[in-house]
Amino acid sequence: MESQHLSENRFKFHGKTDEYFGIWIVNVLLSIVTLGIYSAWAKVRNKQYFYGNSELAGERFEYLAKPLQILLGRIIAVVMVVIWAVSPMVSEILQAVLMLMFVAIMPVLVVKNLRFDSRVTRYRNVRFDFVGSYGGAYMALMVMPFLAMVIFGLVATLLVGIGSVISPVVSGILGVLVFAIGGTYFYAFMATYMSRYVLNNYQWGSMKFTADIESAAMFKIFLKAAAVGLGGVIALSLLGALVAFALFSADFSQLGAMFASLEQGGAEDLAAGGALVGIFALIYISFFLLGWFVTAYLKACLRNYQFGQTDIEGQLFMVSSVKPLAFMGVMLSNMLIIVFSFGLATPVAKVRMAKFMAQATAVQGDIESIAINNQVSDSKTAIADEVADAFGVEIGVI
Amino acid sequence: MIITGKVFVENSSVSRVAKLHCSDEGWLELSDECGAIRAPVAELDIAMSIGSQARAIGFSNGSRFVADEPSRLNSWLDKQGQGSWLKTLERNFLMITLGFVVSTAVIYAAASQGLPWVSHYLAGKVPISISQELGERTLQQFETLGFSETKISPELQQTIEQNFNSLVEQIDGLPMQPKLYFYRMGDEANAFALADGSIVVTDQLVRLLDNPKQLNGILLHELAHVAHNDVMASLVRSALISTTVVLVVGDSSLLVDGLVSAAVLGVSLGYSREAEQQADLFACHWSKQLDLPQDQLLAGYQQLFEDHESHIPTWISSHPGDEERLRRLMECVNS
Numbered sequence A: 001m002e003s004q005h006l007s008e009n010r011f012k013f014h015g016k017t018d019e020y021f022g023i024w025i026v027n028v029l030l031s032i033v034t035l036g037i038y039s040a041w042a043k044v045r046n047k048q049y050f051y052g053n054s055e056l057a058g059e060r061f062e063y064l065a066k067p068l069q070i071l072l073g074r075i076i077a078v079v080m081v082v083i084w085a086v087s088p089m090v091s092e093i094l095q096a097v098l099m100l101m102f103v104a105i106m107p108v109l110v111v112k113n114l115r116f117d118s119r120v121t122r123y124r125n126v127r128f129d130f131v132g133s134y135g136g137a138y139m140a141l142m143v144m145p146f147l148a149m150v151i152f153g154l155v156a157t158l159l160v161g162i163g164s165v166i167s168p169v170v171s172g173i174l175g176v177l178v179f180a181i182g183g184t185y186f187y188a189f190m191a192t193y194m195s196r197y198v199l200n201n202y203q204w205g206s207m208k209f210t211a212d213i214e215s216a217a218m219f220k221i222f223l224k225a226a227a228v229g230l231g232g233v234i235a236l237s238l239l240g241a242l243v244a245f246a247l248f249s250a251d252f253s254q255l256g257a258m259f260a261s262l263e264q265g266g267a268e269d270l271a272a273g274g275a276l277v278g279i280f281a282l283i284y285i286s287f288f289l290l291g292w293f294v295t296a297y298l299k300a301c302l303r304n305y306q307f308g309q310t311d312i313e314g315q316l317f318m319v320s321s322v323k324p325l326a327f328m329g330v331m332l333s334n335m336l337i338i339v340f341s342f343g344l345a346t347p348v349a350k351v352r353m354a355k356f357m358a359q360a361t362a363v364q365g366d367i368e369s370i371a372i373n374n375q376v377s378d379s380k381t382a383i384a385d386e387v388a389d390a391f392g393v394e395i396g397v398i
Numbered sequence B: 001m002i003i004t005g006k007v008f009v010e011n012s013s014v015s016r017v018a019k020l021h022c023s024d025e026g027w028l029e030l031s032d033e034c035g036a037i038r039a040p041v042a043e044l045d046i047a048m049s050i051g052s053q054a055r056a057i058g059f060s061n062g063s064r065f066v067a068d069e070p071s072r073l074n075s076w077l078d079k080q081g082q083g084s085w086l087k088t089l090e091r092n093f094l095m096i097t098l099g100f101v102v103s104t105a106v107i108y109a110a111a112s113q114g115l116p117w118v119s120h121y122l123a124g125k126v127p128i129s130i131s132q133e134l135g136e137r138t139l140q141q142f143e144t145l146g147f148s149e150t151k152i153s154p155e156l157q158q159t160i161e162q163n164f165n166s167l168v169e170q171i172d173g174l175p176m177q178p179k180l181y182f183y184r185m186g187d188e189a190n191a192f193a194l195a196d197g198s199i200v201v202t203d204q205l206v207r208l209l210d211n212p213k214q215l216n217g218i219l220l221h222e223l224a225h226v227a228h229n230d231v232m233a234s235l236v237r238s239a240l241i242s243t244t245v246v247l248v249v250g251d252s253s254l255l256v257d258g259l260v261s262a263a264v265l266g267v268s269l270g271y272s273r274e275a276e277q278q279a280d281l282f283a284c285h286w287s288k289q290l291d292l293p294q295d296q297l298l299a300g301y302q303q304l305f306e307d308h309e310s311h312i313p314t315w316i317s318s319h320p321g322d323e324e325r326l327r328r329l330m331e332c333v334n335s
Helices: A017-033 A039-052 A067-090 A092-119 A134-166 A168-199 A215-247 A252-263 A270-308 A324-340 A346-359 A367-371 A383-391 B070-082 B085-091 B093-125 B128-140 B154-170 B203-208 B212-227 B230-249 B254-289 B294-311 B319-334
Strands: A008-010 A054-056 A059-063 A121-123 A126-130 A202-204 A207-211 A310-312 A316-320 A361-364 B002-008 B015-022 B027-032 B035-040 B064-067 B179-184 B191-193 B198-202
Touching: A017 A039, A017 A346, A017 B085, A017 B093, A039 A054, A039 A059, A039 A067, A067 A092, A092 A121, A092 A126, A092 A134, A134 A168, A168 A207, A168 A215, A168 A270, A215 A270, A270 A310, A270 A316, A270 A324, A324 A346, A346 A361, B002 B070, B015 B064, B015 B070, B064 B070, B085 B093, B093 B230, B128 B230, B154 B179, B154 B212, B179 B203, B191 B212, B198 B203, B198 B212, B203 B212, B203 B294, B212 B230, B212 B254, B212 B294, B230 B254, B254 B294, B254 B319, B294 B319
Parallel strands: B179 B198
Antiparallel strands: A008 A361, A054 A059, A059 A121, A121 A126, A126 A202, A202 A207, A207 A310, A310 A316, A316 A361, B002 B015, B002 B064, B015 B027, B027 B035, B191 B198
């Protein structure tokens, strides 16, 4: 690939935990004191800190949203939620209708949210933009998933039906296969469609993003994650059996006796009870870690693939090299940090994650010279876009 | 003072080397190879002050200056009154400490006062039909949970039921009509309330007691859970805690789920211990009010606790809790 000869510009995150802690805790304090009103300012300061400390090719990013826009959006959102909450007093049907209306305008809100977020982001004096159409959003978020589901349902029924003509066993096996593989493919297909829509509609100034997302490649990633999960479960079960075998020297009656003594309130056999609890805890934790790893693996692979397929006007190439194991390590330790500090060490976790993600992200190409051709596209920020943001309508493509 | 840096021209990401002259009178002059522009600080579009971040300066012709050494420009701007009180707060040790103390206090208050209040409030809003449905479903599943039909003689059942009914009639403020059920669960001596106000007593508990009157204290305790709507409140509470933890942690992935449920369990147990104490006080209060024999009430509790002690392995037993409860109960009864 040509891009290998291109220079690589790695992202850098310059934020510091102690500095951010001050910002974060003052945000929390003022939000509490102002009964949440300050949270709009808090959001802007947070974002500004993270954007402003993210460096690419010697330049920082900027976050340009105005707190008042966000506050207004939040007020509108709260009013709407209150209306929805009191609507059953008028009639139950009204509430259902409102709910349906919300679902119906969901894609519009998603587009507005993506647009708002990109338009308030600036790099080298040029704003980003999202130019996806509403029609495209309805296609990607509603029509295609619906069609895919109908087709999947029909194919599955047909195959299982044909199988049942041959024999119930064949039908059963077919059913499992269709739902495991077909279901995975269905999911990969939807994810492909959605990320295609989102990634291909970003712009940096007048320069367009292009992402060549293949459903086959996405399917492979999902299958691999499933295989890792399945393999892990089998390996852990074998290991568990082995440990049990070694511990009880092939005498499983001991294990039975242990259970029996516990059932009879065998307080006298404390050691046995302790060992048993230890074994169960170990099994529990290892399955936990496995699940955690599969999640990290899937997230990392998807990000790496999607970034790898994305370029800007064929001149700048996105690179993501998140290592699943390291990613899991950061997620895991962050979660422990947050839980054991009752949330007070959140800044530590956020800065760590930002550093990790920056390190794993790069852009190939000569940004400096390509930037010369980049002009600001016409981007006016509408307040309406913020309404979507206030609802937190986001789709997790990346 | 002259600060070097680069300037981005309007509507473009092209940058040029530039110089910024900062005058003590509060003027800034930006000059590069294409010319110069001059303006008073107050008229410029200056980026917010946050952390040690570089503050870009926008001029009226759309060009935007970024300094090579941000700290010099930042401190000059601060001197010109362009600093930010927010940034000062964010760096102030006292403020940070205050923030720390206040947020900890708010978390504590929300957990110790807010959450129980909200969960009882919401539990009160749950339609009675849902509590009934829940209670009935639990009863339907009793056999799968290891409960079997009672072996207590109908006569004894009747005596206890009469006791129970008279208690129910005399206590006011019960939100629903409680019903009494007898079930056998191995050698387990226990009594508990369900969401719909049903109260279940196990055979072993009845056997443990010398006479039906000793059961009154325990029945009153369970009636307290009914009166306080504790079962529903605890359901609402667990839901609220899990939601909050997920919101705080910001991730509902697998491990979080597990740890969250462990945390939820831990916290919920804390609250249920609180509810148990309230229920004990309720039992004590009403047994006095209704003139029930106090020694029988205490005896009933004692029998139950002694039985528990022998049945649960010490490493998971709530042994100190039992002693504490009994001590408080005695204090209440004797006061």
